[in-house]
Amino acid sequence: MxxxxxxxxxxxxxxxxxxxxxxxxxxxxxxxxxxxxxxxxxxxxxxxxxxxxxxxxxxxxxxxxxxxxxxxxxxxxxxxxxxxxxxxxxxxxxxxxxxxxxxxxEIPFDAKQIEETVLQQILQAGLYAPSAGGRQGVILAVCQDKEINERLGKIKRANSNPRMATPTSYVSKEQPSIADDPKLVNAFYDAPTVITMFAPKNFLFASEDCAVTAENMMLAADSLGVGSCYIGQGWTAFADTYGQEILHKWGIRTDYYAVMQLLLGYPKPDGKHPTAKPRKNDRILRF
The missing domain is CATH 3.80.30.10 (pyruvate-formate lyase- activating enzyme)
Structure with a gap:
Protein backbone atom coordinates (compact mmCIF):
# COMPACT_ATOMS: atom_id res chain seq x y z
CA MET A 1 0.00 0.00 0.00
CA GLU A 106 21.57 20.30 25.15
CA ILE A 107 21.03 16.63 24.32
CA PRO A 108 21.31 14.64 27.59
CA PHE A 109 22.37 11.25 26.21
CA ASP A 110 24.56 10.11 23.37
CA ALA A 111 22.45 8.43 20.67
CA LYS A 112 24.75 5.39 20.75
CA GLN A 113 23.01 2.31 22.11
CA ILE A 114 24.45 0.42 25.08
CA GLU A 115 26.36 -2.75 24.23
CA GLU A 116 24.39 -5.87 25.09
CA THR A 117 27.11 -7.28 27.36
CA VAL A 118 27.11 -4.03 29.37
CA LEU A 119 23.32 -3.97 29.56
CA GLN A 120 23.23 -7.56 30.84
CA GLN A 121 25.58 -6.68 33.69
CA ILE A 122 23.35 -3.77 34.68
CA LEU A 123 20.23 -5.96 34.55
CA GLN A 124 21.90 -8.65 36.66
CA ALA A 125 22.62 -6.01 39.31
CA GLY A 126 18.92 -5.25 39.34
CA LEU A 127 17.91 -8.88 39.61
CA TYR A 128 20.19 -9.34 42.63
CA ALA A 129 18.80 -6.30 44.46
CA PRO A 130 17.29 -6.92 47.90
CA SER A 131 13.50 -7.18 48.02
CA ALA A 132 10.95 -7.24 50.81
CA GLY A 133 10.60 -10.79 52.06
CA GLY A 134 12.89 -11.96 49.28
CA ARG A 135 9.85 -11.99 46.98
CA GLN A 136 11.72 -10.79 43.85
CA GLY A 137 8.48 -9.32 42.57
CA VAL A 138 9.88 -6.56 40.37
CA ILE A 139 9.62 -7.05 36.59
CA LEU A 140 12.11 -5.20 34.36
CA ALA A 141 10.72 -4.24 30.93
CA VAL A 142 13.65 -3.14 28.75
CA CYS A 143 12.76 -1.07 25.70
CA GLN A 144 15.33 0.03 23.12
CA ASP A 145 12.77 0.90 20.45
CA LYS A 146 13.36 4.60 19.76
CA GLU A 147 9.85 5.22 18.46
CA ILE A 148 8.14 3.60 21.46
CA ASN A 149 10.42 5.30 24.00
CA GLU A 150 9.90 8.70 22.41
CA ARG A 151 6.15 8.34 22.32
CA LEU A 152 5.84 7.03 25.89
CA GLY A 153 8.19 9.80 27.05
CA LYS A 154 5.94 12.43 25.50
CA ILE A 155 2.83 10.85 27.00
CA LYS A 156 4.48 10.90 30.40
CA ARG A 157 5.50 14.52 29.89
CA ALA A 158 1.97 15.51 28.89
CA ASN A 159 0.55 13.79 31.96
CA SER A 160 2.96 15.72 34.19
CA ASN A 161 1.37 19.10 33.41
CA PRO A 162 -1.09 19.01 36.35
CA ARG A 163 1.85 18.54 38.71
CA MET A 164 4.20 21.25 37.44
CA ALA A 165 6.41 22.94 40.01
CA THR A 166 5.76 26.38 41.47
CA PRO A 167 8.27 29.06 42.50
CA THR A 168 8.13 27.78 46.09
CA SER A 169 7.70 24.04 45.46
CA TYR A 170 10.09 22.40 43.02
CA VAL A 171 12.47 19.46 42.58
CA SER A 172 15.69 21.23 41.65
CA LYS A 173 16.85 24.47 40.07
CA GLU A 174 20.32 23.08 39.26
CA GLN A 175 19.02 19.83 37.75
CA PRO A 176 15.48 20.64 36.56
CA SER A 177 13.12 17.72 36.11
CA ILE A 178 10.00 17.48 33.95
CA ALA A 179 8.11 18.88 36.94
CA ASP A 180 10.35 21.97 36.96
CA ASP A 181 10.89 22.81 33.30
CA PRO A 182 7.91 23.04 30.91
CA LYS A 183 10.34 23.25 27.98
CA LEU A 184 11.22 19.56 28.36
CA VAL A 185 9.05 17.70 25.84
CA ASN A 186 10.26 14.13 26.41
CA ALA A 187 10.22 12.80 29.97
CA PHE A 188 12.78 10.16 28.95
CA TYR A 189 15.29 12.78 27.72
CA ASP A 190 15.89 10.80 24.49
CA ALA A 191 17.70 8.02 26.38
CA PRO A 192 18.37 5.05 24.06
CA THR A 193 17.43 2.47 26.72
CA VAL A 194 14.43 2.79 29.03
CA ILE A 195 13.76 0.20 31.73
CA THR A 196 10.29 0.29 33.24
CA MET A 197 9.99 -1.40 36.63
CA PHE A 198 6.64 -3.08 37.26
CA ALA A 199 5.49 -4.43 40.62
CA PRO A 200 2.30 -5.93 42.11
CA LYS A 201 -0.46 -3.36 42.57
CA ASN A 202 -1.49 -4.50 46.03
CA PHE A 203 1.93 -5.23 47.54
CA LEU A 204 2.79 -2.95 50.44
CA PHE A 205 6.46 -2.49 49.48
CA ALA A 206 6.17 -2.39 45.67
CA SER A 207 7.68 1.08 45.31
CA GLU A 208 10.48 0.35 47.80
CA ASP A 209 11.45 -2.82 45.94
CA CYS A 210 11.62 -0.90 42.65
CA ALA A 211 13.69 1.89 44.21
CA VAL A 212 16.27 -0.58 45.54
CA THR A 213 16.37 -2.33 42.17
CA ALA A 214 16.93 1.00 40.39
CA GLU A 215 19.70 1.99 42.78
CA ASN A 216 21.54 -1.29 42.20
CA MET A 217 21.36 -0.80 38.45
CA MET A 218 22.45 2.84 38.68
CA LEU A 219 25.53 1.92 40.71
CA ALA A 220 26.38 -0.82 38.22
CA ALA A 221 25.81 1.54 35.28
CA ASP A 222 28.11 4.18 36.73
CA SER A 223 30.88 1.63 37.26
CA LEU A 224 30.56 0.64 33.60
CA GLY A 225 30.64 4.19 32.24
CA VAL A 226 26.90 4.37 31.52
CA GLY A 227 24.81 7.36 32.53
CA SER A 228 21.50 6.81 34.30
CA CYS A 229 18.47 8.70 35.58
CA TYR A 230 15.44 7.32 37.38
CA ILE A 231 11.98 8.80 36.84
CA GLY A 232 9.13 8.29 39.31
CA GLN A 233 5.40 7.86 38.71
CA GLY A 234 6.04 5.35 35.95
CA TRP A 235 2.36 4.68 35.33
CA THR A 236 1.83 8.10 33.72
CA ALA A 237 3.73 6.94 30.60
CA PHE A 238 0.97 4.40 29.94
CA ALA A 239 -2.02 6.59 30.82
CA ASP A 240 -3.63 6.69 27.38
CA THR A 241 -4.76 4.29 24.67
CA TYR A 242 -1.30 3.90 23.11
CA GLY A 243 0.26 3.20 26.49
CA GLN A 244 -2.32 0.52 27.21
CA GLU A 245 -1.61 -1.06 23.82
CA ILE A 246 2.09 -1.21 24.70
CA LEU A 247 1.34 -2.89 28.04
CA HIS A 248 -0.68 -5.52 26.18
CA LYS A 249 2.04 -5.92 23.55
CA TRP A 250 4.66 -6.43 26.26
CA GLY A 251 2.48 -8.96 28.05
CA ILE A 252 2.45 -7.07 31.36
CA ARG A 253 0.20 -8.71 33.93
CA THR A 254 -2.93 -6.73 34.78
CA ASP A 255 -2.23 -7.05 38.52
CA TYR A 256 1.08 -5.19 38.06
CA TYR A 257 1.66 -1.47 37.50
CA ALA A 258 4.55 0.69 36.29
CA VAL A 259 6.26 2.14 39.35
CA MET A 260 9.18 3.98 37.76
CA GLN A 261 11.54 4.16 34.78
CA LEU A 262 15.32 3.98 34.69
CA LEU A 263 16.97 5.72 31.74
CA LEU A 264 20.31 4.45 30.49
CA GLY A 265 22.71 5.82 27.90
CA TYR A 266 26.28 6.87 27.36
CA PRO A 267 27.04 10.43 28.42
CA LYS A 268 27.72 12.87 25.61
CA PRO A 269 31.34 12.77 24.40
CA ASP A 270 32.05 16.21 25.86
CA GLY A 271 29.96 15.69 28.97
CA LYS A 272 31.49 15.77 32.43
CA HIS A 273 30.87 13.17 35.12
CA PRO A 274 28.65 14.83 37.73
CA THR A 275 30.39 15.70 40.96
CA ALA A 276 28.76 15.34 44.35
CA LYS A 277 27.37 18.47 45.93
CA PRO A 278 28.65 19.45 49.40
CA ARG A 279 26.81 17.44 52.03
CA LYS A 280 24.22 19.27 54.13
CA ASN A 281 24.85 19.34 57.84
CA ASP A 282 22.59 18.12 60.66
CA ARG A 283 21.05 15.25 58.73
CA ILE A 284 22.14 12.59 61.20
CA LEU A 285 20.41 12.42 64.56
CA ARG A 286 21.99 10.38 67.35
CA PHE A 287 20.15 9.31 70.46
Missing amino acids: PYFYITGGDPILHPDFWRLLSLIKEHEIPFTILGNPFHLTDEVCRLLKSYGCQKYQLSLDGMRETHDWFRKPGSFDCTLEKIGCIKRAGIRSVIMTTVSGTNIK
Missing part, protein backbone atom coordinates in the same frame (compact mmCIF):
# COMPACT_ATOMS: atom_id res chain seq x y z
CA PRO A 2 1.44 3.43 -0.90
CA TYR A 3 2.29 5.97 1.80
CA PHE A 4 3.08 9.63 1.11
CA TYR A 5 5.42 12.06 2.88
CA ILE A 6 4.61 15.68 2.09
CA THR A 7 7.32 18.16 2.99
CA GLY A 8 8.28 21.81 2.72
CA GLY A 9 8.98 24.56 3.84
CA ASP A 10 5.37 24.69 4.87
CA PRO A 11 3.39 22.60 2.38
CA ILE A 12 0.12 24.05 3.70
CA LEU A 13 0.97 27.32 1.92
CA HIS A 14 1.14 25.73 -1.53
CA PRO A 15 -1.84 26.88 -3.61
CA ASP A 16 -2.66 23.31 -4.65
CA PHE A 17 -2.14 21.74 -1.21
CA TRP A 18 -5.77 21.05 -0.35
CA ARG A 19 -6.53 19.87 -3.89
CA LEU A 20 -3.66 17.39 -3.54
CA LEU A 21 -5.09 16.13 -0.26
CA SER A 22 -8.46 15.63 -1.93
CA LEU A 23 -6.82 13.38 -4.51
CA ILE A 24 -4.92 11.50 -1.80
CA LYS A 25 -8.13 10.95 0.16
CA GLU A 26 -9.95 9.81 -2.99
CA HIS A 27 -7.37 7.04 -3.36
CA GLU A 28 -7.35 6.29 0.41
CA ILE A 29 -3.61 6.91 0.75
CA PRO A 30 -2.36 7.71 4.28
CA PHE A 31 0.30 10.39 4.61
CA THR A 32 2.68 12.27 6.89
CA ILE A 33 3.44 15.99 6.73
CA LEU A 34 6.92 17.33 7.46
CA GLY A 35 6.23 20.99 8.03
CA ASN A 36 6.35 23.80 10.54
CA PRO A 37 3.88 25.00 13.18
CA PHE A 38 3.14 28.54 12.09
CA HIS A 39 -0.11 27.99 10.22
CA LEU A 40 -1.56 25.18 12.32
CA THR A 41 -4.81 25.72 14.18
CA ASP A 42 -7.31 23.30 15.72
CA GLU A 43 -9.47 23.69 12.62
CA VAL A 44 -6.57 23.06 10.21
CA CYS A 45 -5.47 19.99 12.17
CA ARG A 46 -8.98 18.53 12.22
CA LEU A 47 -9.17 19.08 8.46
CA LEU A 48 -5.80 17.37 7.95
CA LYS A 49 -7.05 14.42 9.99
CA SER A 50 -10.20 14.18 7.86
CA TYR A 51 -8.02 13.88 4.75
CA GLY A 52 -6.04 10.98 6.25
CA CYS A 53 -3.02 12.64 7.88
CA GLN A 54 -1.47 10.18 10.32
CA LYS A 55 1.62 12.06 11.50
CA TYR A 56 2.83 15.66 11.52
CA GLN A 57 6.56 16.22 12.00
CA LEU A 58 7.90 19.37 13.64
CA SER A 59 11.46 20.36 14.51
CA LEU A 60 12.95 21.18 17.89
CA ASP A 61 16.65 21.92 17.56
CA GLY A 62 17.48 22.63 21.18
CA MET A 63 16.10 24.63 24.05
CA ARG A 64 14.27 27.93 23.47
CA GLU A 65 17.25 30.21 22.80
CA THR A 66 19.07 27.71 20.60
CA HIS A 67 16.00 26.63 18.63
CA ASP A 68 14.87 30.21 17.99
CA TRP A 69 18.38 31.02 16.77
CA PHE A 70 18.16 28.10 14.31
CA ARG A 71 14.62 28.97 13.17
CA LYS A 72 13.18 32.36 14.15
CA PRO A 73 12.17 34.14 17.37
CA GLY A 74 9.07 32.62 18.95
CA SER A 75 9.39 29.35 17.03
CA PHE A 76 10.11 27.23 20.13
CA ASP A 77 7.00 28.32 22.03
CA CYS A 78 4.88 28.11 18.87
CA THR A 79 6.03 24.53 18.27
CA LEU A 80 5.11 23.43 21.80
CA GLU A 81 1.72 25.09 21.47
CA LYS A 82 0.91 23.47 18.12
CA ILE A 83 1.79 20.00 19.37
CA GLY A 84 -1.42 20.37 21.37
CA CYS A 85 -3.41 21.19 18.23
CA ILE A 86 -2.01 18.13 16.48
CA LYS A 87 -2.76 15.86 19.43
CA ARG A 88 -6.32 17.13 19.87
CA ALA A 89 -7.04 16.33 16.23
CA GLY A 90 -5.95 12.72 16.74
CA ILE A 91 -2.79 13.09 14.64
CA ARG A 92 0.48 11.75 15.95
CA SER A 93 3.09 14.46 16.48
CA VAL A 94 6.70 13.63 15.61
CA ILE A 95 9.68 15.70 16.72
CA MET A 96 12.90 15.83 14.69
CA THR A 97 16.14 17.26 16.06
CA THR A 98 19.07 18.15 13.84
CA VAL A 99 22.16 17.58 16.01
CA SER A 100 25.03 20.01 15.47
CA GLY A 101 27.93 21.53 17.31
CA THR A 102 25.58 24.30 18.44
CA ASN A 103 23.04 22.13 20.26
CA ILE A 104 24.93 18.94 21.15
CA LYS A 105 25.34 20.06 24.78
Whole structure:
Protein backbone atom coordinates (compact mmCIF):
# COMPACT_ATOMS: atom_id res chain seq x y z
CA MET A 1 0.00 0.00 0.00
CA PRO A 2 1.44 3.43 -0.90
CA TYR A 3 2.29 5.97 1.80
CA PHE A 4 3.08 9.63 1.11
CA TYR A 5 5.42 12.06 2.88
CA ILE A 6 4.61 15.68 2.09
CA THR A 7 7.32 18.16 2.99
CA GLY A 8 8.28 21.81 2.72
CA GLY A 9 8.98 24.56 3.84
CA ASP A 10 5.37 24.69 4.87
CA PRO A 11 3.39 22.60 2.38
CA ILE A 12 0.12 24.05 3.70
CA LEU A 13 0.97 27.32 1.92
CA HIS A 14 1.14 25.73 -1.53
CA PRO A 15 -1.84 26.88 -3.61
CA ASP A 16 -2.66 23.31 -4.65
CA PHE A 17 -2.14 21.74 -1.21
CA TRP A 18 -5.77 21.05 -0.35
CA ARG A 19 -6.53 19.87 -3.89
CA LEU A 20 -3.66 17.39 -3.54
CA LEU A 21 -5.09 16.13 -0.26
CA SER A 22 -8.46 15.63 -1.93
CA LEU A 23 -6.82 13.38 -4.51
CA ILE A 24 -4.92 11.50 -1.80
CA LYS A 25 -8.13 10.95 0.16
CA GLU A 26 -9.95 9.81 -2.99
CA HIS A 27 -7.37 7.04 -3.36
CA GLU A 28 -7.35 6.29 0.41
CA ILE A 29 -3.61 6.91 0.75
CA PRO A 30 -2.36 7.71 4.28
CA PHE A 31 0.30 10.39 4.61
CA THR A 32 2.68 12.27 6.89
CA ILE A 33 3.44 15.99 6.73
CA LEU A 34 6.92 17.33 7.46
CA GLY A 35 6.23 20.99 8.03
CA ASN A 36 6.35 23.80 10.54
CA PRO A 37 3.88 25.00 13.18
CA PHE A 38 3.14 28.54 12.09
CA HIS A 39 -0.11 27.99 10.22
CA LEU A 40 -1.56 25.18 12.32
CA THR A 41 -4.81 25.72 14.18
CA ASP A 42 -7.31 23.30 15.72
CA GLU A 43 -9.47 23.69 12.62
CA VAL A 44 -6.57 23.06 10.21
CA CYS A 45 -5.47 19.99 12.17
CA ARG A 46 -8.98 18.53 12.22
CA LEU A 47 -9.17 19.08 8.46
CA LEU A 48 -5.80 17.37 7.95
CA LYS A 49 -7.05 14.42 9.99
CA SER A 50 -10.20 14.18 7.86
CA TYR A 51 -8.02 13.88 4.75
CA GLY A 52 -6.04 10.98 6.25
CA CYS A 53 -3.02 12.64 7.88
CA GLN A 54 -1.47 10.18 10.32
CA LYS A 55 1.62 12.06 11.50
CA TYR A 56 2.83 15.66 11.52
CA GLN A 57 6.56 16.22 12.00
CA LEU A 58 7.90 19.37 13.64
CA SER A 59 11.46 20.36 14.51
CA LEU A 60 12.95 21.18 17.89
CA ASP A 61 16.65 21.92 17.56
CA GLY A 62 17.48 22.63 21.18
CA MET A 63 16.10 24.63 24.05
CA ARG A 64 14.27 27.93 23.47
CA GLU A 65 17.25 30.21 22.80
CA THR A 66 19.07 27.71 20.60
CA HIS A 67 16.00 26.63 18.63
CA ASP A 68 14.87 30.21 17.99
CA TRP A 69 18.38 31.02 16.77
CA PHE A 70 18.16 28.10 14.31
CA ARG A 71 14.62 28.97 13.17
CA LYS A 72 13.18 32.36 14.15
CA PRO A 73 12.17 34.14 17.37
CA GLY A 74 9.07 32.62 18.95
CA SER A 75 9.39 29.35 17.03
CA PHE A 76 10.11 27.23 20.13
CA ASP A 77 7.00 28.32 22.03
CA CYS A 78 4.88 28.11 18.87
CA THR A 79 6.03 24.53 18.27
CA LEU A 80 5.11 23.43 21.80
CA GLU A 81 1.72 25.09 21.47
CA LYS A 82 0.91 23.47 18.12
CA ILE A 83 1.79 20.00 19.37
CA GLY A 84 -1.42 20.37 21.37
CA CYS A 85 -3.41 21.19 18.23
CA ILE A 86 -2.01 18.13 16.48
CA LYS A 87 -2.76 15.86 19.43
CA ARG A 88 -6.32 17.13 19.87
CA ALA A 89 -7.04 16.33 16.23
CA GLY A 90 -5.95 12.72 16.74
CA ILE A 91 -2.79 13.09 14.64
CA ARG A 92 0.48 11.75 15.95
CA SER A 93 3.09 14.46 16.48
CA VAL A 94 6.70 13.63 15.61
CA ILE A 95 9.68 15.70 16.72
CA MET A 96 12.90 15.83 14.69
CA THR A 97 16.14 17.26 16.06
CA THR A 98 19.07 18.15 13.84
CA VAL A 99 22.16 17.58 16.01
CA SER A 100 25.03 20.01 15.47
CA GLY A 101 27.93 21.53 17.31
CA THR A 102 25.58 24.30 18.44
CA ASN A 103 23.04 22.13 20.26
CA ILE A 104 24.93 18.94 21.15
CA LYS A 105 25.34 20.06 24.78
CA GLU A 106 21.57 20.30 25.15
CA ILE A 107 21.03 16.63 24.32
CA PRO A 108 21.31 14.64 27.59
CA PHE A 109 22.37 11.25 26.21
CA ASP A 110 24.56 10.11 23.37
CA ALA A 111 22.45 8.43 20.67
CA LYS A 112 24.75 5.39 20.75
CA GLN A 113 23.01 2.31 22.11
CA ILE A 114 24.45 0.42 25.08
CA GLU A 115 26.36 -2.75 24.23
CA GLU A 116 24.39 -5.87 25.09
CA THR A 117 27.11 -7.28 27.36
CA VAL A 118 27.11 -4.03 29.37
CA LEU A 119 23.32 -3.97 29.56
CA GLN A 120 23.23 -7.56 30.84
CA GLN A 121 25.58 -6.68 33.69
CA ILE A 122 23.35 -3.77 34.68
CA LEU A 123 20.23 -5.96 34.55
CA GLN A 124 21.90 -8.65 36.66
CA ALA A 125 22.62 -6.01 39.31
CA GLY A 126 18.92 -5.25 39.34
CA LEU A 127 17.91 -8.88 39.61
CA TYR A 128 20.19 -9.34 42.63
CA ALA A 129 18.80 -6.30 44.46
CA PRO A 130 17.29 -6.92 47.90
CA SER A 131 13.50 -7.18 48.02
CA ALA A 132 10.95 -7.24 50.81
CA GLY A 133 10.60 -10.79 52.06
CA GLY A 134 12.89 -11.96 49.28
CA ARG A 135 9.85 -11.99 46.98
CA GLN A 136 11.72 -10.79 43.85
CA GLY A 137 8.48 -9.32 42.57
CA VAL A 138 9.88 -6.56 40.37
CA ILE A 139 9.62 -7.05 36.59
CA LEU A 140 12.11 -5.20 34.36
CA ALA A 141 10.72 -4.24 30.93
CA VAL A 142 13.65 -3.14 28.75
CA CYS A 143 12.76 -1.07 25.70
CA GLN A 144 15.33 0.03 23.12
CA ASP A 145 12.77 0.90 20.45
CA LYS A 146 13.36 4.60 19.76
CA GLU A 147 9.85 5.22 18.46
CA ILE A 148 8.14 3.60 21.46
CA ASN A 149 10.42 5.30 24.00
CA GLU A 150 9.90 8.70 22.41
CA ARG A 151 6.15 8.34 22.32
CA LEU A 152 5.84 7.03 25.89
CA GLY A 153 8.19 9.80 27.05
CA LYS A 154 5.94 12.43 25.50
CA ILE A 155 2.83 10.85 27.00
CA LYS A 156 4.48 10.90 30.40
CA ARG A 157 5.50 14.52 29.89
CA ALA A 158 1.97 15.51 28.89
CA ASN A 159 0.55 13.79 31.96
CA SER A 160 2.96 15.72 34.19
CA ASN A 161 1.37 19.10 33.41
CA PRO A 162 -1.09 19.01 36.35
CA ARG A 163 1.85 18.54 38.71
CA MET A 164 4.20 21.25 37.44
CA ALA A 165 6.41 22.94 40.01
CA THR A 166 5.76 26.38 41.47
CA PRO A 167 8.27 29.06 42.50
CA THR A 168 8.13 27.78 46.09
CA SER A 169 7.70 24.04 45.46
CA TYR A 170 10.09 22.40 43.02
CA VAL A 171 12.47 19.46 42.58
CA SER A 172 15.69 21.23 41.65
CA LYS A 173 16.85 24.47 40.07
CA GLU A 174 20.32 23.08 39.26
CA GLN A 175 19.02 19.83 37.75
CA PRO A 176 15.48 20.64 36.56
CA SER A 177 13.12 17.72 36.11
CA ILE A 178 10.00 17.48 33.95
CA ALA A 179 8.11 18.88 36.94
CA ASP A 180 10.35 21.97 36.96
CA ASP A 181 10.89 22.81 33.30
CA PRO A 182 7.91 23.04 30.91
CA LYS A 183 10.34 23.25 27.98
CA LEU A 184 11.22 19.56 28.36
CA VAL A 185 9.05 17.70 25.84
CA ASN A 186 10.26 14.13 26.41
CA ALA A 187 10.22 12.80 29.97
CA PHE A 188 12.78 10.16 28.95
CA TYR A 189 15.29 12.78 27.72
CA ASP A 190 15.89 10.80 24.49
CA ALA A 191 17.70 8.02 26.38
CA PRO A 192 18.37 5.05 24.06
CA THR A 193 17.43 2.47 26.72
CA VAL A 194 14.43 2.79 29.03
CA ILE A 195 13.76 0.20 31.73
CA THR A 196 10.29 0.29 33.24
CA MET A 197 9.99 -1.40 36.63
CA PHE A 198 6.64 -3.08 37.26
CA ALA A 199 5.49 -4.43 40.62
CA PRO A 200 2.30 -5.93 42.11
CA LYS A 201 -0.46 -3.36 42.57
CA ASN A 202 -1.49 -4.50 46.03
CA PHE A 203 1.93 -5.23 47.54
CA LEU A 204 2.79 -2.95 50.44
CA PHE A 205 6.46 -2.49 49.48
CA ALA A 206 6.17 -2.39 45.67
CA SER A 207 7.68 1.08 45.31
CA GLU A 208 10.48 0.35 47.80
CA ASP A 209 11.45 -2.82 45.94
CA CYS A 210 11.62 -0.90 42.65
CA ALA A 211 13.69 1.89 44.21
CA VAL A 212 16.27 -0.58 45.54
CA THR A 213 16.37 -2.33 42.17
CA ALA A 214 16.93 1.00 40.39
CA GLU A 215 19.70 1.99 42.78
CA ASN A 216 21.54 -1.29 42.20
CA MET A 217 21.36 -0.80 38.45
CA MET A 218 22.45 2.84 38.68
CA LEU A 219 25.53 1.92 40.71
CA ALA A 220 26.38 -0.82 38.22
CA ALA A 221 25.81 1.54 35.28
CA ASP A 222 28.11 4.18 36.73
CA SER A 223 30.88 1.63 37.26
CA LEU A 224 30.56 0.64 33.60
CA GLY A 225 30.64 4.19 32.24
CA VAL A 226 26.90 4.37 31.52
CA GLY A 227 24.81 7.36 32.53
CA SER A 228 21.50 6.81 34.30
CA CYS A 229 18.47 8.70 35.58
CA TYR A 230 15.44 7.32 37.38
CA ILE A 231 11.98 8.80 36.84
CA GLY A 232 9.13 8.29 39.31
CA GLN A 233 5.40 7.86 38.71
CA GLY A 234 6.04 5.35 35.95
CA TRP A 235 2.36 4.68 35.33
CA THR A 236 1.83 8.10 33.72
CA ALA A 237 3.73 6.94 30.60
CA PHE A 238 0.97 4.40 29.94
CA ALA A 239 -2.02 6.59 30.82
CA ASP A 240 -3.63 6.69 27.38
CA THR A 241 -4.76 4.29 24.67
CA TYR A 242 -1.30 3.90 23.11
CA GLY A 243 0.26 3.20 26.49
CA GLN A 244 -2.32 0.52 27.21
CA GLU A 245 -1.61 -1.06 23.82
CA ILE A 246 2.09 -1.21 24.70
CA LEU A 247 1.34 -2.89 28.04
CA HIS A 248 -0.68 -5.52 26.18
CA LYS A 249 2.04 -5.92 23.55
CA TRP A 250 4.66 -6.43 26.26
CA GLY A 251 2.48 -8.96 28.05
CA ILE A 252 2.45 -7.07 31.36
CA ARG A 253 0.20 -8.71 33.93
CA THR A 254 -2.93 -6.73 34.78
CA ASP A 255 -2.23 -7.05 38.52
CA TYR A 256 1.08 -5.19 38.06
CA TYR A 257 1.66 -1.47 37.50
CA ALA A 258 4.55 0.69 36.29
CA VAL A 259 6.26 2.14 39.35
CA MET A 260 9.18 3.98 37.76
CA GLN A 261 11.54 4.16 34.78
CA LEU A 262 15.32 3.98 34.69
CA LEU A 263 16.97 5.72 31.74
CA LEU A 264 20.31 4.45 30.49
CA GLY A 265 22.71 5.82 27.90
CA TYR A 266 26.28 6.87 27.36
CA PRO A 267 27.04 10.43 28.42
CA LYS A 268 27.72 12.87 25.61
CA PRO A 269 31.34 12.77 24.40
CA ASP A 270 32.05 16.21 25.86
CA GLY A 271 29.96 15.69 28.97
CA LYS A 272 31.49 15.77 32.43
CA HIS A 273 30.87 13.17 35.12
CA PRO A 274 28.65 14.83 37.73
CA THR A 275 30.39 15.70 40.96
CA ALA A 276 28.76 15.34 44.35
CA LYS A 277 27.37 18.47 45.93
CA PRO A 278 28.65 19.45 49.40
CA ARG A 279 26.81 17.44 52.03
CA LYS A 280 24.22 19.27 54.13
CA ASN A 281 24.85 19.34 57.84
CA ASP A 282 22.59 18.12 60.66
CA ARG A 283 21.05 15.25 58.73
CA ILE A 284 22.14 12.59 61.20
CA LEU A 285 20.41 12.42 64.56
CA ARG A 286 21.99 10.38 67.35
CA PHE A 287 20.15 9.31 70.46
